[in-house]
Amino acid sequence: MGLLGSFLGIFGFAIGIPFGLVVGFFLFVYSESKQVKDPVVRPISELGPIALQELLPEIPLWVKTPDYERVDWLNKFLFDMWPFLEKAICGIIRTTTQPIFAEYIGKYQIKAIEFDELSLGTLPPTVCGMKVLETNEKELVMEQVIKWAGNPKIVLTLHVLSLKIKVQLVDLQIFATPRITLRPLVPTLPCFAKIVVSLMEKPHVDFGIAISGGDVMSIPGLYRFVQVRPSFFLVVFDIHC
Numbered sequence: 001m002g003l004l005g006s007f008l009g010i011f012g013f014a015i016g017i018p019f020g021l022v023v024g025f026f027l028f029v030y031s032e033s034k035q036v037k038d039p040v041v042r043p044i045s046e047l048g049p050i051a052l053q054e055l056l057p058e059i060p061l062w063v064k065t066p067d068y069e070r071v072d073w074l075n076k077f078l079f080d081m082w083p084f085l086e087k088a089i090c091g092i093i094r095t096t097t098q099p100i101f102a103e104y105i106g107k108y109q110i111k112a113i114e115f116d117e118l119s120l121g122t123l124p125p126t127v128c129g130m131k132v133l134e135t136n137e138k139e140l141v142m143e144q145v146i147k148w149a150g151n152p153k154i155v156l157t158l159h160v161l162s163l164k165i166k167v168q169l170v171d172l173q174i175f176a177t178p179r180i181t182l183r184p185l186v187p188t189l190p191c192f193a194k195i196v197v198s199l200m201e202k203p204h205v206d207f208g209i210a211i212s213g214g215d216v217m218s219i220p221g222l223y224r225f226v227q228v229r230p231s232f233f234l235v236v237f238d239i240h241c
């Protein structure tokens with residue numbers, strides 16, 4: 001009887017958990033909370049200073065700052081070209097990361113590092129505003145505000161000993177203000193000698209890392225450590241044409 005009672009207890013526990021989850025799910029979905037209230041709609045003229053400050057981040061940059069211009073045409077161009085730009089950028093990423101991965105082969109018992117999947121998704125970056133800076137030099141200086149909340153699918157596979165560890169980048173969001181300088185201007189195509197891209201401010205970069213399906217960024221303190229170390233973003237890229 002003791003063994004039978006234990007078996008029935010385990011069987012009842014295994015049946016009770018799924019049944020309870022199903023019942024709880026339907027109660028959660030179909031029950032209407034009594035705390036739900038209709039939002040209060042008021043004109044902007046009746047809002048206080050605190051409410052207006054909360055609305056400021058939602059206002060487009062070209063409305064708040066006259067120096068920045070609206071560039072819907074550029075966003076339309078990025079949207080139409082993104083399927084091709086995405087593949088080209090992914091090709092550059094694969095090429096530039098190969099020598100970096102090669103440095104780790106043989107270290108820490110790592111046998112190989114490769115991209116299992118590499119896609120920047122279907123959502124292109126959005127240029128929220130752009131301004132042109134006037135200078136006395138033979139150069140063209142443009143500053144943009146770029147926001148990208150894409151749906152990339154980037155999975156990296158590490159072959160360590162006899163194990164395959166998959167590292168996935170998820171929920172990537174980037175808010176940055178790059179400054180693009182074309183200099184010096186010359187009378188032959190493409191009319192400039194090099195492109196200098198610099199990030200004058202600390203960008204906002206938010207992302208998650210999943211290792212073998214587990215969210216690593218949920219480890220206490222790790223997310224904060226990653227966020228306070230973006231000093232490597234404050235660099236200048238010099239591209240010769």
